[in-house]
Amino acid sequence: MxxxxxxxxxxxxxxxxxxxxxxxxxxxxxxxxxxxxxxxxxxxxxxxxxxxxxxxxxxxxxxxxxxxxxxxxxxLGYMAQAAALYPTLSGRENLAFFGSMYGMKGAALREGIERVAALVDLTEDLGKRVDQYSGGMQQRLSLATALIHRPxxxxxxxxxxxxxxxxxxxxxxxxxxxxxxxxxxxxxxxxxxxxxxxxxxxxxxxxxxxxxxxxxxxxxxxxxxxxxxxxxxxxxxxxxx
Amino acid sequence: MRTRALTKRILSQLRHDRRTMALVLFAPLLILSLLYFVLSGTGATYNVVIGEAPASVVQYLEDQDELSLRLIDVNGKKWRDGKSDAASYSDSVKEAVIDQEAVCGVIVSDDLKDIHLLIDATNSGDAAKVSSAVMKAIQDEIAVRREDALADLPFKVDMDEPDIERTYIYGKEDSNVFDSYGAALIGFIVFFFVFLIAGINFLTERTSGTLEKLLSTPIRRHEIVFGYVAGFSVLALIQTVLVTLFVIYVLDIEVAGSIWYVLLFNMLTAVCALSMGILISSLANSEFQMVQFIPIVVIPQVFLCGIFSLSRGWDIAGHFMPLYYTADGLQKVILRGAGFGDIWQDLAILLGFSLLFLLMTIRYMRRLRNW
Missing domain, CATH: 3.40.50.300 (P-loop containing nucleotide triphosphate hydrolases)
Structure with a gap:
């Protein structure tokens, strides 16, 4: 198919x-x-x-x-051209939010966040607010939000x-x-x-x-x-x- | 489940956005305080120029405690003695009124036959208040003299004072303008801020591209809308409680009915404002356009909400606006102590408006998706 x-x-x-x-x-x-x-x-x-x-x-x-x-x-996982993120939330909060949009919760959501954060090399920065991220970091986080539910x-x-x-x-x-x-x-x-x-x-x-x-x-x-x-x-x- | 996640996200966003929080929670208190001082007239002192008046009249003015008056005696008697005619004399008092930025100048002859008030009615409300206080002082003096004159007559004239009884059905003798308008204004202020914040937040969701991202997930239209309503309802609740307590305990508005009904009305008004804000923001493309909607959809509601006496046509137009029912309900509760039986219709209509706006928003989002 x-x-x-x-x-x-x-x-x-x-x-x-x-x-x-x-x-x-x-x-x-x-x-x-x-x-x-x-x-x-x-x-x-x-x-x-x-x-x-x-x-x-x-x-x-x-x-x-x-x-x-x-x-x-x-x-489906979609990554928009402009980083579609919530600037006042932390990287983790952003990932958790989009994860829960796909019905993820609890341990599965936490594991998902760790997995995609490691994938885009943002594990260390998950606690920071997104408006403190560089453009490249935002781009990577944006990619991570598209990957979190293993589309x-x-x-x-x-x-x-x-x-x-x-x-x-x-x-x-x-x-x-x-x-x-x-x-x-x-x-x-x-x-x-x-x-x-x-x-x-x-x-x-x-x-x-x-x-x-x-x-x-x-x-x-x-x-x-x-x-x-x-x-x-x-x-x-x-x-x- | 998704609704809850969205609600949680909105609350986190609000928590991190200190400026918005401060605006929503404290700006209403500032505005209400200002309105209180302006409308209740507390603290204002009015200048009154005494050109010439019997000492007893001046004494009455000094003794009255309704208004704070500063009496400026220009010692007119001395000017007048022999020197000039009445016309040029009143011109001098007029000049004094202008010089002293007084509201009223008073010329009363000793026999109380000639009374001339020179009034600066730039602010017609102040002018009316002050000149009526002056007239009352003069009339009190007239009454006293009439009684004295009657007492001097060789025969007794039985002239009883008329027995005037005023019963205040609603409100009190010392109610001021803030007491009358304040009730409705609380609702308006809650409406304005929630409308603006909810609308702009929903708009930002669209302009920042996160709405598109959200639409690429399985979330349903109504889940988005209800998530927003739930999130901002929490904010609205905090604001409502703060405003209501402030008005009652700091500004000392007397609530004849139950405080819980006041809270309920403010809460429903907030829900209505946020559903309207979300709907209107769907029609705007930028924050600036959102602000442009304020004079069209918010301000007219203040004038038509029923606190001003309107012609029949305008009054009917007001019936189509949510704030009409807020103002009506709050006035009933605060000023008249109405119970549930008197206000349930207002509550139901407000709820109806909220549902209508929400359904319209959900309907409007059909352009974007069909689930």
Whole structure:
């Protein structure tokens, strides 16, 4: 079964078309990257996939359940682009709150907090208020809130923006490990070299998907030397149409 | 379960946010104290210029204890002696009233036949109070002289004083403006602060992206709304208790009815304010826009809540506003000592408003999700 199935999705903000006939499927256990410049519709797409935003046309299914579905989102972990945290609460209080939103409590919640805090290297800082965290720490805590209930599907909107290279490496290693355990990951990025770490990629521009495939496959199809050049080549092809 | 977690989170947030706590808990006390001093008129002293008046009238003014008056004798008698005519004389008193920032200037001839009051009615309330105190002093003197004159007659004239009896059905002889308006104003102040804080907090949930994050979890719409209501109800309860006790024990408002009903009304008003705040914040996109709603949805309620006498049309408009029932109920309890039988309708309508606002909010959130 596919983790995500997106069919002919349309979304307009006023007159502006944010998504135009977007279709893609993400098989279970994959790291699927959405790549494109800012404003291309990546965030709109993931928000619709998470059930936060309503589409104007088309449909989204998570694990075979049509979105929005209460059952489907309980298997979903979402990390928003801007760290969606409560600044006056401590890191632990933030994690406890989001954990309890997924019905976690008692010992399971406490263990969950320790586990994800260790994962993002914030164990020492859990007692501090989030408004005393650095930008990178907030980003990591935000990731931890998406992981606390061991979701089967992880949707991450630009998770590595503003994070230093060493930590970015760590996060990618962690994502790879999660995928190894069967977690499906949908990730958006505008950094080309990050894209190459994904199993499958969808190149997006102006609300449309230009091409879908593995990094190597896309480079081959475009007949270019690098992934970045492939992106440009697909973009040009679209303009010619 | 999720509702409880949300409530707990809101309480933690409030606990950490000292400034908001201080605003919600102490600003109402400050405002009520100010209103008390302004409306009850305690502490204010009014200047009265005595141009010319019989000593007995001045004595009456000095002896009265309703208002604090400072009598300024400009020694008008000496000016007048022989020198100038009546018109230029009253001009001099007028100047003295202006110079001394007095509310009233008094010119009363010795025979009490010519009485001229020069009144500065910039503040019409003060002017009315002071000039009526002056008139009372003069009339007292007139009454005394009339009696003396009658006593001097060779035959006896039987003129009994009329027997005037005033029974205060509600309120007391020495009730001041604060006693009359204060009851309703307590409700308004509770409403205003809870409305603002709850609304802005719910708005911040949206603008900071945490509402979206929350919507990516299985939480239900009504769980979000009820979590908010429960969290802010705790704050509202603390505020209500503080305000009520302050008004009763510090400002010394006399509550004719039960204090518990006062608390109940304030609590329901707070719940109504927070449900309205949450609803209105759904329509705002920023804190500034939230503040812009205040003159539209909060201020008119003060004018239409029934503490002012209004024409029929406006009075009917007031019936559509929650504060109308708060003001009505609080006045009944505080001023008239009403029991449950007299106030249950006000309570029910307030509760109805709260439920309506909450259902509208939940309904409005359907745009976001369908469970």
């Amino acid at each position: 596919d983790a995500i199935r997106i069919d002919h999705l349309y979304k307009k903000y006023g007159k502006k078309e944010a998504l135009r006939d977007v279709s893609l499927t993400v098989p279970e256990g994959q790291i699927f990257g959405l790549i494109g410049p800012s404003g291309c519709g990546k965030t709109t797409l993931v928000k619709i996939a998470c059930g936060i935003l309503r589409a104007d046309g088309g449909s989204v299914e998570l694990f075979g359940q049509k979105m929005p579905s209460k059952d489907a989102v309980s298997h 089967d599907l992880l949707i991450l909107d630009e998770p590595t923006v503003g994070i230093d290279p060493v930590l970015r490496q760590d996060i990618w290693n962690e994502l790879r490990a999660l995928a190894g355990e069967g977690t499906t990951i949908l990730i958006t990025t505008h950094v080309m070299d990050e894209a190459e770490k994904c199993d499958t990629l969808a190149m997006m521009r102006d609300g449309e998907v230009l091409a879908i495939g593995s990094a190597l496959n896309l480079i081959e199809r475009a007949g270019t030397a690098s992934f970045e050049e492939a992106f440009i080549a697909f973009g040009r092809k679209e303009e010619e149409k």
